[in-house]
Amino acid sequence: MSTMSALHTHGGHAAPLAGAAPSDNYLTDGYTWKSWLLTVDHKRIGLLYLVSVTAFFMIGMAAAGLIRYNLVTPSGMLTPDQYNKVFTAHGIVMVFLFLVPVVPGVLGNFLIPITIGARDLAFPRLNLLSWYLYMAGAFCACWALLSGGVDTGWTLYPPYSTRSQTNVAPVAIGIFIAGFSSILTGLNIVVTVHRMRAPGMTWFRLPLFVWAMYATSLIMLLATPVLAVTVVLLAVERIAQVGIFDPALGGDPLLFQHMFWFYSHPAVYIMILPGMGIISEVITCFSRKNIFGYKAIAWSSVGIAVVGFLVWGHHMFVAGQGYYSALVFSLLSMFVAVPSAIKVFNWTATLYKGSISFQAPMLYALGFIALFTIGGVTGLFLSTLGTDRHLHDTYFVIAHFHFTMVGGMVMAYFAGIHFWWPKITGKMYSDFWSRIAAILMCVGFFMTFIPQFVLGYLGMPRRYHAYPPEFAVLNVLSSAGSTVLGLGYLFPFTYLIHSLFYGKPAGDNPWGATGLEWRTTSPPPTQNFHHTLVSTEMPYEYSLPNAPKPTFSYATASGEPVKEEKANVH
Amino acid sequence: MLLAHGSISNGICKRGIMNEHSNAAPSKASYLLIYLVIASLIFLAISVSFMGLGQSAVFLNLLIAGTQASLLVYFFMHLKTADKLTWLIVGAGLFWIFILFVLLLTDYVTRQIAAY
Amino acid sequence: MSTDSTSVLAHHYDTMEQQQGSARLGMWLFLVTEVLFFGGIFVAYTAYRIWYPEAFLAASAKLNVLIAGINSLLLLTSSLTITFAIHASHEGKQADLRRWLLVTIALAIAFLGFKSREYYNDYREHLIPGKMFYSVPEGEKHTPAQEFEEKGVNPHHVQLFFMFYYCMTGLHVLHMIVGIGLIAWLYILAKRNYFHHPDRYVYVEVTSLYWHFVDMMWFFLVALLYVAGSRQHFEWHL
C-alpha cells in the first residue's frame, strides 16, 4: 500500500451523524449539567478528568509550596506537626490523585478510542463509574487531609500509622476507592485495545502511546489490588490492634512495606510509562521522522511493566529485610534500567536527519528527555546496595523521584496536553507564552531539585521540619527555584484557558501529524469519526512524500486546512 | 489470535479480533461428572485433616484445592474452549501471583539466615 | 444483520461477537485483579505461617470443619446450577433460566446461613482476637488464650491466625453478597423478559465466571484455614 491511510465509508456503519453539520462536535452535543455529569462519551469523561486532576494538582502544588516555604529557614516556618501533615498531603494528593490517574484519565480516555479508530471505550458506563469512584476516593482523602490531616507520610508505614492519632483511616479508604477507579480504567483500556481496534489496525501499527497505555493498564490491573488489600489490613490493624503489622504482638512491619511497595514501585511506572508514550508521539511529529526502533520502544514498555514488578525490595535495603532478598532485588533493579535507557537512545536517534521544529510540545518533550535521563541515572545510585545505604531516605531520593515524576511525567503530560489541545478543543494557544512556559519550567525545575541531590549526599534526611544551618544555602536555593517552577505551572493554566475563548481555530491537523486522531475533525464528533477508518500502514510515516503537512501557521494564525487535505477528510 | 498481523485482504471489515469461543458447550451430564469429582475432593480434603499429617497436611490440601480450582476453571469456566487470549490472562494471573509469593517469601525464608 | 440483533448491540460495537468477547475479556481481567487481591492476603498469611507454624496449626484445629464441608458442597452445587442457567438462557428457555437462578441464590443464602452460624459459634467460644480472647467463655473454665498457652503456643500468634480467618472469610462473604446481588439482578432482568434474545446469554455467562471464582477462592480458604490443622478426634456439631 503506497497510498495514505485510506478513508472510506463502509457498509452499514457509515456516518451515524446523518444530517449533522460539520461543525457539530462532542463539545456542542448537549449543554446541560446532565449531559456532562452523566455522559458516557469517553471524550467528555476525559475532560471531566482534566478538570478534576487539575484541581488536585493545584492542591498538591499548594502543599509543595508550603513545604518549600517551611524549609526557607533551618528552624522551619511551620510547626513540626503542620509540616508533617503538609508533606503527607502533598504526597498522597500528587501520587494517588494526580500522577496515577492523570494521563490514563485525561489523554488515555480521550485518545485511546480515537487513535485505534474506535467509537468509544469498550465499557463506556464503567468508564463513567471510574470517574465517580475516583472523585469519591479523592473527596474522602482530601476531606481527611484538609480537616485535621495525616502525619504519616504517603507511605503510611506501620507501626507509626497504626498509632498515629490523625485521620489515617479515611485516607486509607480514599486510596482504596481511588484504587478501584484505577483498576476499572486499566481494565477498560486493555479490553478496548484488544477488541475495538479498527480494521487493519494491527498490534504493530498501534501508536506507541497506545502501547504505553496498554502496559500501564496491565500494571494498574495487577498491582492495584495488592495495595487495596494492604490498606484493608492496615485499617483492620488500626481498628482491632491485633498485631498484623505490630511487632509487639508478633506481626512484622516489613510485611506492610513489602506489600505496599509491590504496588507502589510498579506504580511509578504507571506514572511514567504514559509519559514515555506521549514523548514518542511528539518527537516523531516535530522532527518529521519515523520513530527509530518502533518495536524496541513498544516492547520496552511491556518490559518495564513486567520487570517493574520484580524490584520493589530496593525500597527496603536498610529497612531490615533479609540480606539475600536485598541482593536479589538489587540485581533485578539493574535490569529495569535497561528498557528506559533503550527508549531514551531511540528518541535521540529519531531526531537524526530530521526536520526539527520547536513548538511548545517539542520543547516540553525535549525537556522531558533531559530531565528524565537525569532522574533515571540517579536511580542507579539507589539500586546499588553500597551507595543506597548512605543515600536512602535522604534528599537524594527526593530529588531522584521528582526528576522522574515531575521532570519526567509532568513535562510529558504538558507535552501531551499541548500536542493534543488543538484536537481536544479545536483552538490554538499562544505560541510565545507556551514556549516561555516550557523553558521557565525547565529552569525552575533544575533550580529546585539539583540542590537537593547535593543535600542528599551531604546526608540531609527527608521529612525533616528543621535542619542543621549548614544546609540553609542549598535549601533556600531550592525554595527559590520552586517559585520559578510554580510560576511556570501557572502559565499554561492561563494561556490554555485564554485560548478556549480567544484562540484561533486550529484546524483538523495543525501539526501535520499522522495517526487516526488527526484524520477526524477538531474537536471530534461524538462518534469520533464520520466514517469507519481502515488503517493501512505503520504509524509515524512522516518521511513518505505524501505525509500530512502542518496546516497551522502562527504567522498567518490560520487553522484552515489546505484544500487537498480537506477533500481527503470529508 | 493475539498479536496477529491482520492483513488487509483478510478480514478487513472485521473490527478487533474475535475470540474463538465455541458454542459447542459440554452436556449437563459432563458437568455433573465434574461436579462429582470436585465434591469427592471436598471429602478427601476434610479427611486429610484427620490423618495427623501435621505441618505437611497443608501441601496436600493445597494440591487438592488446586485441582478443584483447575477443574472449575477448565470446565465450568469454559477455559477448555476459550481463546488463547483467555489462556494468556489466566497465565498472567498465575505468573504475577508467583512473583508476589516467591519474591516476598524469599525474605521470610532467608531473613533468619542473614539480615542486619 | 437482523433488527433483533442490532437492538442488543451497543452503539460502539460492530458485531455481536465483538460485544460478547469484550464482556468476557473484561470479566476475566477483573478476575485476575481479584486473584491478586486475595493473593495479597494469602501471601501475608503464608509469611506468618512460615514464622509461626505451630500456632497456626493449633488455631486451625478449632475451626468447624463440618460446616466448612457443608458450605463447600453448597457452593459447588450453586456453581453447577448457574452453569445450567447459562444453558437455559443460551437455548432461550426462560422459565428454566429463572428457576436455575433462583436455585443458585437459594444455595448461596444457605451458605451464608451456615457461615453466620459458624461465626456465632466462634463468638460464643471467644475465638476473637482482642479482649475477648482473654476472657472466659460461658460454660468454660479457661480463656482461649490460656487454652492455647497450655498447648505451648503463643496466644498472640493464634490471634494472628484468627485475624486472617476473619479477614479472609469476611472478604469472601462480601464477594458472596455481591454475587448474590448480581444473580438477583439477572433474575429481575429475566422476569422482565430481557433474555428473550439468546445473544444476551453472555451476561449470565459473565456472572457465572465471577461466581465460579468465588467458589474457587472458597476451596483455597478451606485448605488454608479449616483443614490445615491436625485434628485428634471428630467433633461433629453445627
Place this chain on the structure above:
Amino acid sequence: MFIANIPLLPERGCEQAAQVDYLFYFISAVTGAGTALVFVLLAFMCSRYRKQREGEQTPRILGSHKLEIFWSAVPLVLFLVMFAWGVVVFDQGFDVPSEAPEIFVVGKQWMWKIQHPNGVREINEMHLLINQPVKVTLISEDVIHCYGIPAFRDKIDVLPNRYVTTWYQPNKAGKYQLYCDQLCGVGHSQMIGWIHVMEKDDYDLWYNGKRPKIDDGPTDGSLAWEGRKLFLKLQCASCHSAKGRAPILEGLYGSTVPLRGGGTVKVNDGYIRESILLPMAKVHEGWAPIMPTFANQLADKSLDLTQEEALIRLIAYIKTLGPGQTPTRTDKFPAPIGAETDPSKLGEKK
C-alpha cells in the same frame, strides 16, 4: 564567599565512608558520561537538523537491530558492574570483627539512648574511640526509627521488637552528625545527635568523668554487672542453675541449641530477648516449656530502666556467663528488696 561555604561532600569518619565514596564516584562518572552523551547528542541533533524550510523531506529510517543490541548490552554490563561493586561495599557492613565491643542503642520517640558496655549511658551522643571497631546493636521502643550517620555513610532502620546490628571503625577524630532518617512523628527532625570520635587520651578523660558510681559489692560498673543485678532480682537462677528446671546459661551465647519440635537456633541477642519475652516461641529441646513470660515486668523505675534497657543488660550479662559463674542464691547474693522470692509466683502479672 557565600557559595564557598556550601559543602559538597560530607565528612569521612571511617574507611567504609571512603569505600562508599569511590563507588559513588564510579557511578557518577559512568552515569555522568551517559547523561552528557545524551545531552550532547540532543543539542547536536537539535541544531544540526533544525527545520530549514516547510515541507522538507526526511529520510525514512526505521531503526537498527545492531544499535538496539549495542545500547542495551553496554548499559546492562555497566549496571551489573555497579551491582557487584555495590554488593562488595554493602557486605562490609556485615563483617563485624568478633572482638568488637557491643554498644546498645535504644531509639524512642524522640531520642537515642546509647549504652556502652562499660556501663556509661548517653542520650543523643555517642562517644567512640578512634580506630576501635564497635558493634552497634539497635532496637526501638515504639515505632520505626533509622540510625544514620552520614560521615560513616551508614544507615540502618531501627525496628521495634527486633535487634539489628551494624558496626563502625572510625579512623578520624571529630564530631559527626547523627540523624533519624525514618519518619517517626512530630519530633522526627529533633531526633538528632552527635557522634564524637576521640583520640585515646581524650576518650579516657571523658570516660573517667563518666564512670558510674559503684555502690555495693565488687563490681566494675559495667552493663553486664547491671544485668547481673537484674538477673538476681528476677530470680533467673532459681531455674537456670546446675540443678534447676531450666537449661544452664553458661557459655550459651553464640552456641547453637536444638529446639523442641525440631530445628536449631543460634543463640544471639535476638534469641535471648525472644526467650525472655516469649519463652514458648523456641523451647530448648529436652526442657519442659515452663518458663513464664517476663514481658511487661522488666521495666524498673527505681533503676530508671525501660523494658528494652533492662533486656540489653540481661543480654550483656548472659553473654559474659562462663563455666561455673552462675550465681547461686546464697546470703552473699540475697534477693534484692522488693523481689519476688516464691518461685511458683515468678512471672505472674502484678
